[in-house]
Amino acid sequence: AQSVAQPEDQVNVAEGNPLTVKCTYSVSGNPYLFWYVQYPNRGLQFLLKYITGDNLVKGSYGFEAEFNKSQTSFHLKKPSALVSDSALYFCAVRDLAASGSARQLTFGSGTQLTVLP
Amino acid sequence: DARVTQTPRHKVTEMGQEVTMRCQPILGHNTVFWYRQTMMQGLELLAYFRNRAPLDDSGMPKDRFSAEMPDATLATLKIQPSEPRDSAVYFCASGLVTGTASYGYTFGSGTRLTVV
Numbered sequence: 634a635q636s637v638a639q640p641e642d643q644v645n646v647a648e649g650n651p652l653t654v655k656c657t658y659s660v661s662g663n664p665y666l667f668w669y670v671q672y673p674n675r676g677l678q679f680l681l682k683y684i685t686g687d688n689l690v691k692g693s694y695g696f697e698a699e700f701n702k703s704q705t706s707f708h709l710k711k712p713s714a715l716v717s718d719s720a721l722y723f724c725a726v727r728d729l730a731a732s733g734s735a736r737q738l739t740f741g742s743g744t745q746l747t748v749l750p
Numbered sequence: 751d752a753r754v755t756q757t758p759r760h761k762v763t764e765m766g767q768e769v770t771m772r773c774q775p776i777l778g779h780n781t782v783f784w785y786r787q788t789m790m791q792g793l794e795l796l797a798y799f800r801n802r803a804p805l806d807d808s809g810m811p812k813d814r815f816s817a818e819m820p821d822a823t824l825a826t827l828k829i830q831p832s833e834p835r836d837s838a839v840y841f842c843a844s845g846l847v848t849g850t851a852s853y854g855y856t857f858g859s860g861t862r863l864t865v866v
Contacts, residue, residue: 677857740793
């Protein structure tokens with residue numbers, strides 16, 4: 634079975650500082666990995682995904698994520714945080730080796746990012 | 751921009767009443783999902799459809815929840831009878847899945863359900 638862990642419920646960072654939101658995953662095969670962001674009272678928005686290729690994936694709003702197979706991690710990063718980045722961030726994984734109903738996204742529990750001015 | 755439309759945005763209902771939530775997926779997407787978001791459980795997959803056929807609804811309480819796709823432009827999630835523990839935000843998402851390839855799903859803005 635596939636699973637995703639976001640070990641931090643809350644991350645606080647000062648504006649202008651780099652930010653990292655952590656995600657680790659477990660799959661039996663190769664993963665598809667995704668990051669979504671949820672702003673208050675809004676649906677989830679797609680940020681970026683990793684399927685294959687370069688381990689560093691660039692996405693929307695200046696975010697990037699690094700796929701690390703040996704550590705089974707897909708941490709979300711941004712070099713310089715903005716107050717407007719404050720939101721709830723979800724990591725998700727899909728196992729390419731899974732079949733049938735298991736071939737769907739499994740979401741982490743979410744990490745609330747607060748960027749302080 | 752193409753988007754997934756969910757109605758209503760907010761719903762307050764009394765315990766025991768029927769609730770129907772609707773979702774219009776993005777044209778051309780062949781997969782539709784229903785997720786429920788609560789503080790305790792995070793995001794839970796309730797059901798999903800591929801080409802309008804239900805593939806998995808194991809996440810739903812079968813005795814009170816039902817999900818259907820009467821046509822390619824409409825997905826519905828019904829709760830009958832509703833209970834206070836059903837209070838949550840319900841998200842619909844659609845995506846295009848072809849073979850082994852899938853892409854980021856597009857989520858609707860959600861329906862915030864409160865059962866009193």
